[in-house]
Amino acid sequence: MSLLLNTCPALPRALSLLTLSLALSACAIGPDYERPEINTPAQFKQAVGWKAATPSDAYSRGEWWQIYGDAELNQLVGRLNVSNQNLAASEAQYRQSQALVRGARASFYPTIGAGVGLTRAGQGGGDSALSTSDGISVSGGNAATISKTHSATLNAAWELDIWGKLRRQLESSKAGFEASAADLAALKLSLQAELVQTYLQMRVLDEQQRLLDQTVSAYARALKLTQNQYNAGIVPKSDVSQALTQLKSTEAQAIDLKWQRAQLEHAIAVLVGVTPSELSIASRENAVPQLPMVPTVMPSQLLERRPDVAASERRVMSANADIGVAEAAWFPDLTISGSGGYRSSSYADWFTMPNRFWSIGPQLAVTLFDAGARSAEVDRSEAVYDQTVAQYRQTVLDSFREVEDYLVQLRVMEQESVVQQQALDAARHALRSLENQYKAGTVDYNSVVTVQATALNNERNNLTLLGSRLTASVQLIAALGGGWQVEQLQAEQKAEE
Known part of the structure; x- marks a missing residue:
């Protein structure tokens, strides 16, 4: 059903409808958003006795990886932030969302279009006579008419947001x-945490490589000593065999670490957006950082610090607004349109x-009738909202669990490290x-080999x-949201506006 007024006396009525629509636009159809209720504990269960540290300046700015004090690691994370391809794909999706906001905001304003055209049309038929709009005519009983029309038009249309549909869409x-x-x-x-974990594990492997290399050198000296004692008739041939076995076994372990380190280096290369052949990270002494004191937060703060929780809640907000869009379809749309221009059969005038x-x-x-389509859309929108609420609550529960897991893991591993x-x-x-006893000849070499293996293990x-403790510390920092804060979303939204 539509009402179209295109005459001059209709202008007062149009203005009346506009005034009415502006009065009605103070309200919007659909529920206003409220954050779903979440049972937030007063404190983390595993935080009892936890030694929390005050965040450093770098940590509070979001550069949480600087807490490990490794310049090369900082440089690699900087490359990841710029060159990682998964991050580039997500950034493109982010820009798509920006464009959707601009498109939704544009619907509040009128649309204006213009057109210029030339039309030829014919009426009647027959070959005995012809009449054209150019003034050439031949009389006949079955005359045909061909007309030509020049037109230039300017059109404008504006949909008034009476029921808040456009506001809910925005x-x-x-x-x-x-x-x-x-x-x-x-x-x-997540990618930063993956890179930091991989880098730290590679540095631990470097330390293990140095340990095995030093052990191989020690075992080589022990083999030489045993051979000398055997040549002097002090020890049996079996001692030489055991010393050689111990040496070669440890050499094999040292060789095995090389492919493990290579794989970690390859993973870092892909994370920073280059092929493995383009990245080489040299081994260096004392590269394993000390375990940092990780700042912790209260459970209530976690909802504002975790970007995945914030993303889940924003989807609840979007679904809530979509309910209003669906409900607004039950109400009439009011559009004010206008057009004007020139139309002539000849170019001259x-x-x-x-x-x-x-x-x-x-x-x-x-x-007036849609066989229940609008009602179905409202039901669908409400179901989507319920789904996003459940997903949001599950995300919050998972975030609490992750923090609790890494807190207890670090505490237990601290006790384990002491033992x-x-x-x-x-x-x-x-x-x-x-x-010393073996050199003095009071014990056999088998006893020495057993103790050497125990010490190396x-x-x-x-x-x-x-x-493992370094990895758990990275995972805890990531579970706490790194240095991210929900205020960054408001800042980005203001920048968009």
């Missing part, structure tokens, strides 16, 4: 834009006052004692545990 687009921005931040945080035309007026349109260090100290002491276990 609200949904803005929430989608913020969700996309949070998705980009979440992906960046085309733009003259007698050939001018214009029309203006409102159009009120409403759907592991005690075992390592004992193994080193036993090895020194047995080596404890050395490697100590480094492996350090690597």
Whole structure:
């Protein structure tokens, strides 16, 4: 059903409808957004006794990886932020959301178009006579007429947002834009955490490589000593065989680390956006950082610090606004349109006052019957909202679980490291004692080999545990949101506006 007024007396009525629409536009159909209720604990269960540190300036700015104090790591993360291809794809999706917001905002303004045309038309038929608009005519009983029309028009249309449909569409687009921005931040945080973990594990492998290389050198000296003792008739041939076996076994372990390190280096290359052949990270001494003191937050702050939680909530906001868009379809749309221009059958007097035309007026349109399509769309929108609420709550639950997991992991591994260090100290002491006894000839070489293997295993276990603690610290920082804050979404939205 529509009402179209295109005459001059209709102008007062159009103005009346415009005034009414502006009065009605103060409200918008559909529910206003409220954050879904979340049961937030007062504190993390595993934070009891946790040694929290005050964030450094770099950490508070979001450059959380600087807490490990490695300049080469900082440089690699900087390259990832610029060149990672997964990040580039997500950034392109973010720009798509920006464009959708601009498109939704543009719907509040009139659309204006213009056109120029030349039309030829014919009426009647027959071959006995012809009459044209150019003044050439031949009389006949079955005359045909061909006309030519020049036209130049200017059109304008403006849909008034009486029921808030356009505002709800803009609200949904803005929430989608913020969700996309949070998705980009979440992906960046995930990739940064992956790079930092990979880099730290590579440095732990470098330390293990140096340990094995030093052990190989020590075993080589022990083999030479044993061979000398065998040549002097002090020890049996079996001692030489055991010393050689110990040496070659350790050499094999040292060789095995090389492919593991190469794979980690290749992974870092892909993360920073280059082929493995383009990146080489040299091994260096004392490259494994000390375990940092990780700043922690209260559970209530976690909702504002995790970009994935923020993205999930923004999707709830978007779905809530879509309900209003669906409900607004039950109400009529009011559009004010106008057109004007010149129309003439000849080019010479085309733009003259007698050939001018214009029309203006409102159009009120409403759907009277759609077989339940609008009702189905409202139900679908409400179901989508319920789905996003459930997904948001699940994301929050997962975020709490992750923080609790890494807190308890770090605390337990700290206790484990104390015991592991005690075992390592004992193994080193036993090895020194047995080596002295073997040189004195009071024990056989089999005892020395056993203690050497125990000491080496404890050395490697100590480094492996350090690597696990470093990895857990990275995971905890990522679970706490890194240095990200939800205020960044508002800043990006203001910049867009």
